[in-house]
Amino acid sequence: MQTIHDFLLCETPDDWIxxxxxxxxxxxxxxxxxxxxxxxxxxxxxxxxVDNFELLNKMSRLAREELRHFEQVIAFMxxxxxxxxxxxxxxxxxxxxxxxxxxxxxxxxxxLIVGAIIEARSCERFEKLAPHLxxxxxxxxxxxxxxxxxxxxxxLTLAKKAAGDADINDRVNLFLVRExxxxxxxxxxxxxxxxxxx
Ligand SMILES: [Fe+2]
Ligand SMILES: [Fe+2]
Numbered sequence: 001m002q003t004i005h006d007f008l009l010c011e012t013p014d015d016w017i018x019x020x021x022x023x024x025x026x027x028x029x030x031x032x033x034x035x036x037x038x039x040x041x042x043x044x045x046x047x048x049x050v051d052n053f054e055l056l057n058k059m060s061r062l063a064r065e066e067l068r069h070f071e072q073v074i075a076f077m078x079x080x081x082x083x084x085x086x087x088x089x090x091x092x093x094x095x096x097x098x099x100x101x102x103x104x105x106x107x108x109x110x111x112l113i114v115g116a117i118i119e120a121r122s123c124e125r126f127e128k129l130a131p132h133l134x135x136x137x138x139x140x141x142x143x144x145x146x147x148x149x150x151x152x153x154x155x156l157t158l159a160k161k162a163a164g165d166a167d168i169n170d171r172v173n174l175f176l177v178r179e180x181x182x183x184x185x186x187x188x189x190x191x192x193x194x195x196x197x198x
Contacts, residue, residue, distance in 0.1 A: 009180040019197040030192040032073040039066035090191035117154035123148040
């Protein structure tokens, strides 16, 4: 976890944690959506970059794990009588992806960097939320840290390899600065990756 704390530029604000505790149903609904989205992002990469066996293997395993997490989240929802309603996506991922370059290999490198950041933030939020949750959810959230932190490392490793000898620090930093701004600024709706409640 230390690597993840060192990587991200800021911690999740306490106000977001308070907001999450006030929206327990929405937290699980949006969490389910995030797992589903994470699997589909990985599948999209598998369609686009068929020439990269390392990427295909890592993304295939990642997609399976995210779908397994999805099943675990909806099992909690079902058990707790939470209806799965359609909710709009958070601004987070769409805003974070805006600077992704449109030509290769920049497009792949940036997409993988964004993937690493989203995994790192998810991990950080699971860990920070866990002590505030009931025993059952707490155990579940802590159980996710291991796979989500590996997803973070896999994305970052793939990004470095996609760049060959080129240094990706400037790109990583550009996205991290943007991410910090999204996490720390006021947001009109509560979501798993939302900013501070306004
Ligand atoms: Fe996941
Ligand atoms: Fe993940």
